[in-house]
Amino acid sequence: MADRSRSSRGSGSRGGGSRGGGPRGRGDAGRGRPQPPPGAQAGVPYRSRPQQQGGQSSTENKVGNNLEQYVKDNQSKLGKEFPDRPGYGQEGSKVKLWANYFPLQVSEDLTLRKYQFEIAPVKPAPAAKGRKIERIIDIFLEDHFPQKRRGMATDYKRTLISLEDLPVKQKYTVEYRDDGADASDGTGQQYTVILQHDSEKGEKPVFISIIELLNYLRSQSTAVLYDRTAKATAIQTLNIIVGHGPKSDRDIASIGANKHFALSGNLYERADLGYGLECLRGFFVSVRPATYRILLNIQVKHAAMYKPGTVNSVVRDFTGGRKDFPPAQVHKFLARVRVELIHLARKNKSGEKVTRIKTIYGLATPRDGKDSSNPPKVPVLGAASQQVRFYIENPPQESGIPQGSFITVADYFKKVYDHTCSAAPVLNVGTHKRPVYVPPELCRIIPGQPAGVKLSPSQTKNMTDFSIRSPAANANTIVRNGPKLLGLDPLNQTLTSFKIKTNHPPNMITVPGRVLSGPSVTYRAQAKPKNIRDAGWNLNGVQFAEGTALREWAYMTLRQGNVGEKHADCLTQIQSFERAMNRSGIQASKPRWGESVNWNLEPAVREAQLTSVFRKCESQRLQMLIVILPTKDVTKDAIYKKIKAFGDVTYGVHTVCMTVSNLMKDDIGTFANIALKVNAKLGGTNHSLEAKHCSLIRQGSTMVLGIDVTHPSPGSSEDAPSVVAMVASTGPNLGQWPAELSLQEKSRQETVIKELVANMLKTRLRLWQKMNKAKLPENILVYRDGVSEGEYQATIDDELCGMQQGCKEMYPAELQKRGLPRFSVIVVGKRHHTRFYVTDEKDAQGRPKNTKPGTVVDRGVTEARNWDFFLQPHAAIQGTARPAHYCVIYDEIFRNKKLNPTNERPADMLERLTHEISYLYARATKAVSLCPAAYYADLACERARDYLVDYYDATAAATPAETESGTSGAGRDAQKSKINIHPKLKDTMFYL
Numbered sequence: 001m002a003d004r005s006r007s008s009r010g011s012g013s014r015g016g017g018s019r020g021g022g023p024r025g026r027g028d029a030g031r032g033r034p035q036p037p038p039g040a041q042a043g044v045p046y047r048s049r050p051q052q053q054g055g056q057s058s059t060e061n062k063v064g065n066n067l068e069q070y071v072k073d074n075q076s077k078l079g080k081e082f083p084d085r086p087g088y089g090q091e092g093s094k095v096k097l098w099a100n101y102f103p104l105q106v107s108e109d110l111t112l113r114k115y116q117f118e119i120a121p122v123k124p125a126p127a128a129k130g131r132k133i134e135r136i137i138d139i140f141l142e143d144h145f146p147q148k149r150r151g152m153a154t155d156y157k158r159t160l161i162s163l164e165d166l167p168v169k170q171k172y173t174v175e176y177r178d179d180g181a182d183a184s185d186g187t188g189q190q191y192t193v194i195l196q197h198d199s200e201k202g203e204k205p206v207f208i209s210i211i212e213l214l215n216y217l218r219s220q221s222t223a224v225l226y227d228r229t230a231k232a233t234a235i236q237t238l239n240i241i242v243g244h245g246p247k248s249d250r251d252i253a254s255i256g257a258n259k260h261f262a263l264s265g266n267l268y269e270r271a272d273l274g275y276g277l278e279c280l281r282g283f284f285v286s287v288r289p290a291t292y293r294i295l296l297n298i299q300v301k302h303a304a305m306y307k308p309g310t311v312n313s314v315v316r317d318f319t320g321g322r323k324d325f326p327p328a329q330v331h332k333f334l335a336r337v338r339v340e341l342i343h344l345a346r347k348n349k350s351g352e353k354v355t356r357i358k359t360i361y362g363l364a365t366p367r368d369g370k371d372s373s374n375p376p377k378v379p380v381l382g383a384a385s386q387q388v389r390f391y392i393e394n395p396p397q398e399s400g401i402p403q404g405s406f407i408t409v410a411d412y413f414k415k416v417y418d419h420t421c422s423a424a425p426v427l428n429v430g431t432h433k434r435p436v437y438v439p440p441e442l443c444r445i446i447p448g449q450p451a452g453v454k455l456s457p458s459q460t461k462n463m464t465d466f467s468i469r470s471p472a473a474n475a476n477t478i479v480r481n482g483p484k485l486l487g488l489d490p491l492n493q494t495l496t497s498f499k500i501k502t503n504h505p506p507n508m509i510t511v512p513g514r515v516l517s518g519p520s521v522t523y524r525a526q527a528k529p530k531n532i533r534d535a536g537w538n539l540n541g542v543q544f545a546e547g548t549a550l551r552e553w554a555y556m557t558l559r560q561g562n563v564g565e566k567h568a569d570c571l572t573q574i575q576s577f578e579r580a581m582n583r584s585g586i587q588a589s590k591p592r593w594g595e596s597v598n599w600n601l602e603p604a605v606r607e608a609q610l611t612s613v614f615r616k617c618e619s620q621r622l623q624m625l626i627v628i629l630p631t632k633d634v635t636k637d638a639i640y641k642k643i644k645a646f647g648d649v650t651y652g653v654h655t656v657c658m659t660v661s662n663l664m665k666d667d668i669g670t671f672a673n674i675a676l677k678v679n680a681k682l683g684g685t686n687h688s689l690e691a692k693h694c695s696l697i698r699q700g701s702t703m704v705l706g707i708d709v710t711h712p713s714p715g716s717s718e719d720a721p722s723v724v725a726m727v728a729s730t731g732p733n734l735g736q737w738p739a740e741l742s743l744q745e746k747s748r749q750e751t752v753i754k755e756l757v758a759n760m761l762k763t764r765l766r767l768w769q770k771m772n773k774a775k776l777p778e779n780i781l782v783y784r785d786g787v788s789e790g791e792y793q794a795t796i797d798d799e800l801c802g803m804q805q806g807c808k809e810m811y812p813a814e815l816q817k818r819g820l821p822r823f824s825v826i827v828v829g830k831r832h833h834t835r836f837y838v839t840d841e842k843d844a845q846g847r848p849k850n851t852k853p854g855t856v857v858d859r860g861v862t863e864a865r866n867w868d869f870f871l872q873p874h875a876a877i878q879g880t881a882r883p884a885h886y887c888v889i890y891d892e893i894f895r896n897k898k899l900n901p902t903n904e905r906p907a908d909m910l911e912r913l914t915h916e917i918s919y920l921y922a923r924a925t926k927a928v929s930l931c932p933a934a935y936y937a938d939l940a941c942e943r944a945r946d947y948l949v950d951y952y953d954a955t956a957a958a959t960p961a962e963t964e965s966g967t968s969g970a971g972r973d974a975q976k977s978k979i980n981i982h983p984k985l986k987d988t989m990f991y992l
Helices: 004-013 054-073 131-144 210-218 228-247 311-319 327-334 409-417 457-467 471-486 493-497 561-566 571-584 603-619 632-636 638-651 660-665 668-681 754-771 789-810 813-817 906-917 932-947 972-978
Strands: 093-099 101-106 111-122 152-154 159-162 171-175 190-197 206-209 252-255 259-262 269-274 277-290 293-306 338-347 353-359 389-392 405-408 443-445 500-502 509-515 553-559 594-598 624-629 654-659 702-710 723-728 739-743 779-785 822-829 836-838 855-857 868-872 884-891
Touching: 093 855, 101 228, 101 277, 101 509, 111 131, 111 228, 131 152, 131 171, 131 190, 152 228, 159 228, 206 210, 206 228, 210 228, 210 277, 210 293, 228 252, 228 259, 228 277, 228 471, 228 493, 228 500, 259 293, 259 471, 269 457, 277 457, 277 471, 293 457, 293 471, 311 327, 311 443, 389 409, 405 409, 471 836, 493 500, 553 603, 571 660, 571 668, 594 603, 603 624, 603 638, 624 638, 624 660, 632 638, 638 654, 638 932, 654 660, 654 668, 660 668, 702 754, 702 932, 723 754, 723 932, 739 754, 739 932, 739 972, 754 789, 779 789, 779 932, 789 822, 789 884, 868 906, 884 906
Parallel strands: 553 594, 553 624, 624 654, 702 779, 779 822
Antiparallel strands: 093 509, 093 836, 101 293, 101 500, 111 159, 111 190, 111 206, 152 159, 171 190, 252 259, 259 277, 269 277, 277 293, 338 353, 338 443, 389 405, 509 855, 702 723, 723 739, 822 884, 855 868, 868 884
């Protein structure tokens, strides 16, 4: 059954009308949907003919032309934050595309009121958080505003949107009760709820007028201004209204603010991931402003969830039925999972089933309730009901249990509920201090709970197999199922009350796109690769643009069982690899020696053997160690990460890994691809572009930076740090991008503090000077990865200001007087939810029928006054191609007439440059989806996670309480030392 904690929201608000009564609108039967037009192409997603709003294109044209002239006439405003779009790009062949956006029609006379909740417990009730806050808000609206609920929408956290004025600062008492339960009798936990104006001081009402937003989006004047905060508030308000319907539906699981998954009916799609998890297919939804209109972005999403069912059955699936399975892993797997207590189910006055919902703390542990006067008696972690004893002071009458006595969990449930407990480990659904024990077979996992655990390789593969589909299948799912899940087809009561709707039947909008031509790739002696196709090529007949010398190297084989024994002697294949490197342009000598390490030994023994090998490398001053792995999955193992830490941090020797299967193929192409890493790590340039490309960079005075931050993930220890990576080009050919790693001041902080980013940039500038005859770059182009829209201002205030400060300390006064260096900061988004689909198969690339490499879109789904664009340089070989989103938040370079003697359109300059750089990724012979500056920064962050494996992939402790203080012996200095790259490698691309 579904998560009943949301069910009472349905009374009066969870859909109602055609959505709540009778069939729930699942499937297409009876919907009157038009059939595909005659001759529709099978590979093209089917939709009815789009109805474009006539003013959208003309408004874009007018504003774009006005802004283009405005930028030319206002060179003194180049340093303005969030620069205006300098017109639209025009390069490339034109193409018409579908975009996964739907026009959202909002009444112009809609004026909304915004309030915030203040919730406080009436003692002795505990403070409310998480799901409990959702339930309290639900009860509050149900009990105190039953007649006005259709004119209200909430995020079930802090905010309430209303069509009518509501009393503020009035105290309401809410008595907590289980979902679906009848009104309480005054004995339940009580909370005080107060509504406040959602203003800075809470004194003035907050009115949100949609007509102000629409007037701004429709205006053709460059002088029209609209406060960024007011605009963000209006969009957030519309998002709350659109999301209220699915969040109020008992048959939909909502994750965060924007992701929704059906739990029943025809929209319920799942796949078994194995080991206690399943994958659900749902939708991400978000209201987005665009030129002339408001749009609704809908994208298919997939999430790993706990399987529904009794805990007993799910744990059996998780452990594979093994009796020797480590109980600590089961404990970690179940922690914080919400369950229904089957034995406490009852019915309300309407005959509906009401269940008690609890959160699993974990398995019973010997430390439970240790500070109580009569602590439980738990012999070991994972003890069964027959072994766990607890003290009961006032047992239920007629149970026959003596007062003030200890009793086993099994005996208690037999006497009170006539239930015979299984031999499975007993659960604690209370807290560490006040445990409450329940047999796992009496706990049913609520469906739709995201799994906060790390997926195994097999689970990852199963999820990938389920989620990757053709563009047409993806688009059709969006059009046919997305609006139904959201209550847009037909409208739910909330949207009807707020006068919000979309076109009917719902269909995607079309947008104009362009396909840019790929640049000419060159190798040594300006040789060009043959058979360039779909933005990819091979190394046949060419050598690296700048080859290196590999004189001192060795190899190490990690043996695993029979496979390891069979291939223990791989010298023949190593010699083939040596010849492949020489063919590719690396001057490779014969390996000095080969070693073998048994993978099946205990981790400590393996580590000792690895230490011996790396010490040998260090003593002989080897440049590189080639490591032969038994399987690809080994890259997720701690020993693999230890190899990288040993090589990059401790001993200063480059490591390049390949699997034994790839080695034994003895394939020229495979070896050539591995040689790409070898050459780049040793300081070479794999390939370049013809001189006519990347003209801004070719002038030799522009350094390109990439910045990214990685944060602790589920399963990390409490003191796991966030790591910053900064990569920077060292010359005009963009062949080398060494990296600098640092720790953030605070964990999970995205923007980098000024002092840190300033110091990191200074290390990159010093390296630039070293590589460029002591000169400093005049232009610094920054591609910043991983920043959300809400963090754009902080990126300018902290990171840009920090970089500018670092330059003041490095640049002589005469250069600073000339306004040098100039900065441009472009935020790179790869986790957005915009997708494009061809409207005609002749415009498609490859078998998946994706958009072609080089596709760029800067109109239709963007705002005229914001400088952003979507770019897809690569050829997607499976699934739906995801373009990268580039947003310019600061610019002193591309709109500068001094740097644009030919008077090119700045938009074309930036789009073309970003596209061309995407062909210079060192690890591949193809264009990549993300600008390499951002891609490399992301790789460097991932490598830092390998060094910090003890923090990022901490093994489960016995109980959550034991991990509260994080990894023992952890300190800031110890963490810094783990990412301190060895001096021999710090100026190289060690992270590849």
